[in-house]
Amino acid sequence: MKNGRDPVIVGIADASLKDGKFVTNASVLGHAALVAKAAVEEAGLKLSDVDGLLTAGMWGVPGPGQLATVTLGEYLNIMPTFVDGTNIGGSAFEAHVAHAAMALREGYCEVALIVYSSDQKSLRSRNLGGRPSVLSMQHETPYGMPTPVGGYAMAAQRHMHEYGTTSENLAEIAVATRKWAQLNPEATRRDPLSIDDVLSSTMISEPLHLLDCCLVTDGAGAIVMTTAERARDLKSKPVAVKGYGEAHTHWAIGEMPDLARLLPAQKAGERAMKMAGVSHSDIDVVEIYDSFTITVLLSLEALGFCKIGEGGDFVSGQRTAPGGRFPMNTSGGGLSALHPGMFGMFLLIEAVRQLRGDCGERQVEGAETALVHGTGGTLSSGATVILQKD
Amino acid sequence: MITEKPLPVIDHDSAPYWEAAREGRLDIPLCGDCGKHHFYPRSVCPYCHSDNLSFDTVSGRGEVHTFTIARRPAGPAFADDVPYVVALIELEEGPRMMSRIQTDDPENVHIGAKVEVTFVKATDEVTFPYFKII
Numbered sequence: 001m002k003n004g005r006d007p008v009i010v011g012i013a014d015a016s017l018k019d020g021k022f023v024t025n026a027s028v029l030g031h032a033a034l035v036a037k038a039a040v041e042e043a044g045l046k047l048s049d050v051d052g053l054l055t056a057g058m059w060g061v062p063g064p065g066q067l068a069t070v071t072l073g074e075y076l077n078i079m080p081t082f083v084d085g086t087n088i089g090g091s092a093f094e095a096h097v098a099h100a101a102m103a104l105r106e107g108y109c110e111v112a113l114i115v116y117s118s119d120q121k122s123l124r125s126r127n128l129g130g131r132p133s134v135l136s137m138q139h140e141t142p143y144g145m146p147t148p149v150g151g152y153a154m155a156a157q158r159h160m161h162e163y164g165t166t167s168e169n170l171a172e173i174a175v176a177t178r179k180w181a182q183l184n185p186e187a188t189r190r191d192p193l194s195i196d197d198v199l200s201s202t203m204i205s206e207p208l209h210l211l212d213c214c215l216v217t218d219g220a221g222a223i224v225m226t227t228a229e230r231a232r233d234l235k236s237k238p239v240a241v242k243g244y245g246e247a248h249t250h251w252a253i254g255e256m257p258d259l260a261r262l263l264p265a266q267k268a269g270e271r272a273m274k275m276a277g278v279s280h281s282d283i284d285v286v287e288i289y290d291s292f293t294i295t296v297l298l299s300l301e302a303l304g305f306c307k308i309g310e311g312g313d314f315v316s317g318q319r320t321a322p323g324g325r326f327p328m329n330t331s332g333g334g335l336s337a338l339h340p341g342m343f344g345m346f347l348l349i350e351a352v353r354q355l356r357g358d359c360g361e362r363q364v365e366g367a368e369t370a371l372v373h374g375t376g377g378t379l380s381s382g383a384t385v386i387l388q389k390d
Numbered sequence: 391m392i393t394e395k396p397l398p399v400i401d402h403d404s405a406p407y408w409e410a411a412r413e414g415r416l417d418i419p420l421c422g423d424c425g426k427h428h429f430y431p432r433s434v435c436p437y438c439h440s441d442n443l444s445f446d447t448v449s450g451r452g453e454v455h456t457f458t459i460a461r462r463p464a465g466p467a468f469a470d471d472v473p474y475v476v477a478l479i480e481l482e483e484g485p486r487m488m489s490r491i492q493t494d495d496p497e498n499v500h501i502g503a504k505v506e507v508t509f510v511k512a513t514d515e516v517t518f519p520y521f522k523i524i
Contacts, residue, residue: 158456254478
């Protein structure tokens with residue numbers, strides 16, 4: 001049953017990159033502000049209309065980034081009365097959509113702005129070491145755990161052991177995703193890629209090769225949400241937020257309840273699909289966080305697109321590539337389009353573009369319902385959003 | 391440039407564990423109510439949430455639950471170790487703990503391999519429980 005306060009997405013924007021770096025000169029907050037402005041203007045709104053502000057990032061820590069919404073609100077000179085700085089890793093933005101949806105339904109806010117920005121590539125701030133050896137990490141970092149790839153590698157190793165999944169299965173995902181990137185002029189890596197290329201790329205953390213890993217780029221993106229009622233007077237074509245769910249299980253990979261099974265995706269996915277009243281066969285396009293190839297395989301199984309352990313078979317034969325039966329990660333994903341550290345924002349933006357029919361060469365014909373699933377941390381958190389053409 | 395390896399920042403939860411390791415024992419928390427061991431050390435049992443906990447010396451035996459061979463180091467401090475094996479060990483008593491497999495033959499490590507603790511002194515303060523294949 002439709003209600004005037006049903007949540008919809010009315011604006012999106014992302015920053016252009018060249019060779020994975022921002023093309024405009026601005027600080028990390030400057031890029032956040034530019035995409036925020038672009039997203040509200042695309043919707044036919046103004047930044048001064050925003051009363052809900054949601055963000056997550058890795059910038060300015062320690063320092064002003066510790067209070068990210070506060071710092072961003074100051075920069076934009078807006079005074080939100082609904083804020084959410086939930087940071088559960090790269091899936092934070094799917095959770096933000098859920099939280100904004102609830103605030104909109106409740107009448108707690110009218111226009112919600114979700115923003116992300118990262119200049120990690122320009123700053124060269126990304127490395128494999130990472131996590132300071134405090135609290136739970138005192139039992140992991142000193143052993144030389146490559147972070148985060150080592151945790152994903154351990155999950156992949158376990159999945160291979162339990163279900164016979166192969167490196168070729170994982171490579172299918174990287175290759176299919178690259179084919180989508182080749183159809184996206186904004187994607188960072190567009191050169192041809194074969195399964196052999198993936199398998200012969202440098203081994204980073206066994207069994208994961210370099211080309212099983214996402215890119216390291218800059219990136220900024222923003223999403224504007226409001227109610228269906230308010231959207232009627234706006235110029236953009238709204239996309240409805242029909243369902244959502246979120247969950248997390250652990251931070252240290254050693255605490256993951258089952259390394260071959262992605263419980264947060266299972267819980268979040270079930271809840272989101274039930275809320276939306278959709279089944280797997282209703283989904284036309286799928287955007288799944290691809291920090292690593294194994295992340296996708298575990299997500300597909302946990303979300304119920306195939307049985308647990310059958311992910312390898314499911315993705316074989318380039319099923320997820322352009323022209324395949326299961327259009328997935330249509331922008332080229334974190335593996336080939338961009339990965340600024342927290343990719344969940346860009347999964348949502350691509351899903352909205354697909355449902356609007358704005359994807360040009362990579363447009364999925366007749367896309368009406370999309371499933372977006374983010375994963376954050378070290379397979380720690382999951383958040384699912386079901387979007388529908390209004 | 392010599393880059394020092396990261397050392398654990400020992401806190402009140404973990405101090406007895408690290409102290410035991412220094413003395414060549416693997417001591418982990420045992421719940422006086424549900425009877426389960428857990429790792430890493432916490433102030434409440436992660437299974438029944440009792441705070442009736444004490445440290446118990448365990449066998450130091452277990453098996454490789456999963457692992458990775460690091461071909462790229464986790465930062466420059468580990469560059470000389472490559473390739474090295476980081477493994478999640480499932481102890482006979484149940485809990486899993488992250489550690490290193492001490493081996494000259496990383497290719498030979500496999501899931502299910504039986505292992506035993508071996509203590510490797512890093513500094514006067516810190517001794518790490520590593521594991522070797524038995």
